[in-house]
Amino acid sequence: MKKLFLFISCCFFAANISAQSIVAETEIGDAESEVAQTQIAIIPEPVSLVKKAGMFTLPENVIIQAVKSVDLKQSINYLSDRITTTTGKFVSTVSNSAHPTIKLILNTQEDAQLGKEGYKLNVNPTQVVITANQPAGIFYGVQSLLQLFPAEIESKELVKGIKWKAPCVDVIDYPKLGWRGLMFDVARHFFTKQEVKQFIDDMVRYKFNLLHLHLADDEGWRIEIKGLPKLIEIGAWSVKKTGTFGEFTPPAPDEPRTYGGFYTQEDIKELVQYAQERFVNILPEIDVPGHSLAIIASYPELSCTPDAVNYKVRSGEKIMDWSRGAPPTALVDNTLCPANEKVYVFLDSVLTQVAKLFPFEYIHMGGDEAPHNFWEKNDQIKALMVREGLKTMPQVQAYFEKRVEQIVISKGKKFMGWDEILEGGVSPTAAVMSWRGMKYGIQAANDKHNVVMSPTDFAYLDYMQADAITEPKVYASLRLNKAYQFNPVPAGVNAQYIIGAQANLWTEQIFTFRQVEYMVYPRAFAIAESIWSPIEKKNWTNFVDRTQQHFKRLDFAEIKYSPAIYDPIFTVKRSADKQLMIELTTEIDGLDIYYSFDNSTPDRFYPKYTSALQVPKDASMLRVITYRGKQPIGRLISMPVADLQKRAR
Numbered sequence: 001m002k003k004l005f006l007f008i009s010c011c012f013f014a015a016n017i018s019a020q021s022i023v024a025e026t027e028i029g030d031a032e033s034e035v036a037q038t039q040i041a042i043i044p045e046p047v048s049l050v051k052k053a054g055m056f057t058l059p060e061n062v063i064i065q066a067v068k069s070v071d072l073k074q075s076i077n078y079l080s081d082r083i084t085t086t087t088g089k090f091v092s093t094v095s096n097s098a099h100p101t102i103k104l105i106l107n108t109q110e111d112a113q114l115g116k117e118g119y120k121l122n123v124n125p126t127q128v129v130i131t132a133n134q135p136a137g138i139f140y141g142v143q144s145l146l147q148l149f150p151a152e153i154e155s156k157e158l159v160k161g162i163k164w165k166a167p168c169v170d171v172i173d174y175p176k177l178g179w180r181g182l183m184f185d186v187a188r189h190f191f192t193k194q195e196v197k198q199f200i201d202d203m204v205r206y207k208f209n210l211l212h213l214h215l216a217d218d219e220g221w222r223i224e225i226k227g228l229p230k231l232i233e234i235g236a237w238s239v240k241k242t243g244t245f246g247e248f249t250p251p252a253p254d255e256p257r258t259y260g261g262f263y264t265q266e267d268i269k270e271l272v273q274y275a276q277e278r279f280v281n282i283l284p285e286i287d288v289p290g291h292s293l294a295i296i297a298s299y300p301e302l303s304c305t306p307d308a309v310n311y312k313v314r315s316g317e318k319i320m321d322w323s324r325g326a327p328p329t330a331l332v333d334n335t336l337c338p339a340n341e342k343v344y345v346f347l348d349s350v351l352t353q354v355a356k357l358f359p360f361e362y363i364h365m366g367g368d369e370a371p372h373n374f375w376e377k378n379d380q381i382k383a384l385m386v387r388e389g390l391k392t393m394p395q396v397q398a399y400f401e402k403r404v405e406q407i408v409i410s411k412g413k414k415f416m417g418w419d420e421i422l423e424g425g426v427s428p429t430a431a432v433m434s435w436r437g438m439k440y441g442i443q444a445a446n447d448k449h450n451v452v453m454s455p456t457d458f459a460y461l462d463y464m465q466a467d468a469i470t471e472p473k474v475y476a477s478l479r480l481n482k483a484y485q486f487n488p489v490p491a492g493v494n495a496q497y498i499i500g501a502q503a504n505l506w507t508e509q510i511f512t513f514r515q516v517e518y519m520v521y522p523r524a525f526a527i528a529e530s531i532w533s534p535i536e537k538k539n540w541t542n543f544v545d546r547t548q549q550h551f552k553r554l555d556f557a558e559i560k561y562s563p564a565i566y567d568p569i570f571t572v573k574r575s576a577d578k579q580l581m582i583e584l585t586t587e588i589d590g591l592d593i594y595y596s597f598d599n600s601t602p603d604r605f606y607p608k609y610t611s612a613l614q615v616p617k618d619a620s621m622l623r624v625i626t627y628r629g630k631q632p633i634g635r636l637i638s639m640p641v642a643d644l645q646k647r648a649r
């Protein structure tokens with residue numbers, strides 16, 4: 001065994017290999033000396049990882065040595081908490097020690113390669129050293145270090161009987177892009193301050209550094225604004241409904257409006273600080289002029305439509321007709337009125353306070369999916385068009401966006417909007433968040449606008465990630481492998497204007513925080529790696545291996561995730577003689593699919609799928625399950641034949 005180990009370590013020693021096939025052996029002389037194998041599985045994949053011989057073991061007394069400990073207090077606290085909670089080891093922090101266990105070093109001489117967020121992590125048999133130019137880099141080094149320990153390190157409680165070992169490595173790592181975001185829609189459904197903190201805790205494990213909070217929409221206004229009390233008295237509350245959002249029956253006038261909530265200004269300050277301590281900026285979004293029904297229900301005078309006095313915050317009933325595509329036709333006017341000066345006074349008050357509460361340099365002002373059909377009929381809008389020489393509705397919206405940008409700038413902030421702000425003429429200083437694919441982002445970057453890429457095709461986490469039969473119904477799908485193909489800096493783009501990328505979690509169909517996590521993970525792994533890691537380092541097979549390692553970590557951390565990669569994918573066709581043909585595939589390799597048509601639950605002694613299935617004449621249900629070897633791994637999926645028939649049409 002010893003000889004074998006020496007041979008293996010000679011081959012691997014100092015070789016700069018990716019984590020792809022790395023297996024770390026137990027130390028020489030380890031009493032049990034069995035081949036306890038530890039796969040290195042860091043997400044996002046580091047720029048460079050060199051596996052060295054040996055293992056580091058956490059001692060009973062862990063001494064963290066940090067020279068500039070004031071600057072590093074967040075990382076020290078975070079690391080100490082994580083170690084103490086799970087391992088029960090005693091952790092102390094010193095500025096100098098003869099034998100520190102973990103050294104955190106801020107470079108006095110800038111290491112240009114690392115930039116603001118990069119780090120070097122050296123794990124040796126008796127010591128760990130993390131160096132960085134800035135505290136954020138140390139924090140990311142800590143995240144990578146924790147991912148080297150056994151998965152149990154993620155636990156929320158003391159875990160006994162584990163050898164707290166990490167493989168020896170030299171890591172050099174830094175991000176591709178500086179804006180690595182997740183958008184969390186807290187407007188469609190309200191999520192508590194504690195849940196937002198949990199969202200932050202989850203995202204920083206994967207080196208995300210920006211939380212985009214979607215704070216206002218038709219279904220709710222979520223932030224206290226002094227002097228505008230109705231926003232939280234009326235705008236934050238709807239009628240509680242359960243089922244499929246968008247298809248709810250319109251609420252009766254007497255139904256209690258008690259569903260929702262808002263963050264007080266003190267809550268916001270607490271969240272901003274909580275995020276900052278974890279190197280996360282919060283980008284506030286106030287979505288206008290569309291998506292504004294909660295504002296209008298609170299202050300109907302901000303609408304162009306007199307009937308707005310009867311409007312209520314949306315409770316998931318139908319308010320838009322999308323049958324003719326985007327922009328939709330509004331059934332109720334959910335827009336602020338660009339021709340009404342009171343709107344700009346209102347936005348000035350809101351933005352004065354929002355700008356003070358959120359230290360981040362940008363404020364996102366929405367601008368997406370604003371329906372224009374009520375404006376088209378409105379005399380105030382017609383008069384505005386004459387006065388300002390505006391010819392089209394997109395030009396009316398562009399007039400609005402420019403005025404809003406001026407307000408944002410007057411508060412010392414930069415203006416950002418969804419890519420619809422490019423229509424009708426955009427100001428040269430506006431930053432663009434590209435969501436309707438990448439093309440608007442590419443166009444905007446080439447026109448020298450700062451751009452954040454968050455295209456539906458790769459980065460919409462509200463889309464279904466498994467077969468519709470297992471998911472709350474959403475109009476589109478995004479599987480993990482597609483999310484992993486996200487390249488936020490595509491060929492031909494003026495790359496210096498791509499300031500970042502993010503994934504978006506809209507929450508129309510998400511009623512609980514457990515479902516939030518299920519929708520975010522594991523797709524956020526794919527997004528994190530697409531934004532952080534060099535494109536040459538991305539490898540789907542290797543990523544799937546690491547993702548499965550992280551499923552164990554999420555289990556210990558009690559974070560919900562989707563196991564959709566283990567589910568079979570159904571494709572239906574009609575043969576030449578009109579027979580229904582059902583093809584079953586899997587998103588990842590190495591799985592076997594077993595099935596039944598007799599309503600019983602299949603296991604691995606049932607027929608194994610090998611080629612397209614035909615439905616027996618009177619069968620009404622296809623049940624399938626995947627196995628890896630002898631272990632069931634996928635969910636049992638029961639698919640009505642009638643459903644497959646519909647899909648084949």
Ligand code: ACM
Nearest residue numbers: 368369418435506
């Ligand atoms: C969006 O998804 N409407 C920005």
